[in-house]
Amino acid sequence: MVLEVHRSANKDEIRKAYRKAALASHPDKVPEAEREEAEVKFKSVQEAYDILYDDDKRHIYDTHGMSAFNGSGEPGMGGAPDLDEMLAQMFGMGGMGGMGGMGGMPGGGPRANRPRKSPNEEQAYEVSLEELYKGKTVKFASTKNVICSLCNGKGGKEKATAKKCSTCDGQGYKEVLQRMGQFLTQSTVACTVCNGQGSFFSPKDKCKKCKGKKTAEERKILEIYIPRGAREGEKIVLEGEADQVPNQEPGDIIFKLVEEEHAVFTRAGSDLRADIDVTLAESLSGFSRVVLKHLDGRGIELTHPQKPGQTLSPGQVLKVPGEGMPHKRSDARGDLYLVVNIKFPDEKWKPTPAMLEKLKELLPKPDKLIEAETIDEVEYNPQGDLDEFGTKDGHGSAWVDEDEDDDEPAQCATQ
Numbered sequence: 001m002v003l004e005v006h007r008s009a010n011k012d013e014i015r016k017a018y019r020k021a022a023l024a025s026h027p028d029k030v031p032e033a034e035r036e037e038a039e040v041k042f043k044s045v046q047e048a049y050d051i052l053y054d055d056d057k058r059h060i061y062d063t064h065g066m067s068a069f070n071g072s073g074e075p076g077m078g079g080a081p082d083l084d085e086m087l088a089q090m091f092g093m094g095g096m097g098g099m100g101g102m103g104g105m106p107g108g109g110p111r112a113n114r115p116r117k118s119p120n121e122e123q124a125y126e127v128s129l130e131e132l133y134k135g136k137t138v139k140f141a142s143t144k145n146v147i148c149s150l151c152n153g154k155g156g157k158e159k160a161t162a163k164k165c166s167t168c169d170g171q172g173y174k175e176v177l178q179r180m181g182q183f184l185t186q187s188t189v190a191c192t193v194c195n196g197q198g199s200f201f202s203p204k205d206k207c208k209k210c211k212g213k214k215t216a217e218e219r220k221i222l223e224i225y226i227p228r229g230a231r232e233g234e235k236i237v238l239e240g241e242a243d244q245v246p247n248q249e250p251g252d253i254i255f256k257l258v259e260e261e262h263a264v265f266t267r268a269g270s271d272l273r274a275d276i277d278v279t280l281a282e283s284l285s286g287f288s289r290v291v292l293k294h295l296d297g298r299g300i301e302l303t304h305p306q307k308p309g310q311t312l313s314p315g316q317v318l319k320v321p322g323e324g325m326p327h328k329r330s331d332a333r334g335d336l337y338l339v340v341n342i343k344f345p346d347e348k349w350k351p352t353p354a355m356l357e358k359l360k361e362l363l364p365k366p367d368k369l370i371e372a373e374t375i376d377e378v379e380y381n382p383q384g385d386l387d388e389f390g391t392k393d394g395h396g397s398a399w400v401d402e403d404e405d406d407d408e409p410a411q412c413a414t415q
Helices: 011-025 032-053 055-068 083-091 129-134 280-285 353-362
Strands: 121-127 136-147 173-180 183-190 215-226 235-238 253-259 266-268 271-279 287-293 299-304 317-320 336-343
Touching: 011 032, 129 253, 215 235, 215 253, 271 280, 271 287, 280 336
Parallel strands: 121 253, 271 336
Antiparallel strands: 136 215, 173 183, 235 253, 266 271, 287 299, 317 336
């Protein structure tokens, strides 16, 4: 009975279609001689309804067809008609052999639910910031499976015929029960007897080259190009270079770029940041020198001051336009941000009293002195550590949170 319900039918339409189909095939509505056949069909109608009415099961059917449901050998399934055909008759949508917009494949047969393209192979590829700045071409050897040239992917000799796998009934997949905590769940797995093929050749009929595997290993030199300016997370795709599978287009090899941490530069988009060391004397009196070696090996030279009298301060940022990362497919570049680190003299510097007096004359004088009625001269540690800041609690280890004291009222100590 063809109800011609559209493949996008909602649950209400599916329920109405089920009622009509169930009524037409109910065993009590047919002569006794036809009752056994009607019972089989009625069970199939019930299962078809159960699949299409449940959102999760319907998604599985749309994706994998009946191979995801009828490989478990449940009672009543052996003599049932083809449920792909039953679904087509009940709901006008067809099985995986002709589902069109519902994810099906053209053609029929037990292997029609295979994807048109073999799986892609994805892997991370670490690349340095220098390589992303300049671009890079990488050649590497790849070993992959290709269709056997002797049997053309058949797996057996020229006149040999493959035997249908009885374990999975030729489906290549079967349903198994798995324990998830206290519950048992069903999942669809590839048949281990036929390796998901649905059929196999006897040892004497297997292809001598691929031993029935249908594919053989081949070593090939591949090449990838990382364009300059590429970024973390971008993908380099080698189309059709993944393992080959019979009757499927080969998938792609996909490299996902992972940017290695750099010792000098930090990247943000197309901009770069780096710290530069400047001595105290240079920050005050000026300099003209290479302050940084860029990612392409060039020395970046700065002349300071740009105008007489300018000085550099700790943490000051110098922006160098056009010296950041290159943009892909463009001559434009980001900017370079240089953060100034003033290097003060260390204990090795031993100025004479005369030199210090001279510095006092040359350098700016202190701000107005702070006035106070009482003045204490204190001792200090010149190597204080801010990591200790806030670690000394006045209450010591005897601190008790009043909120956690069982709400008991405070009592005065006996005097």
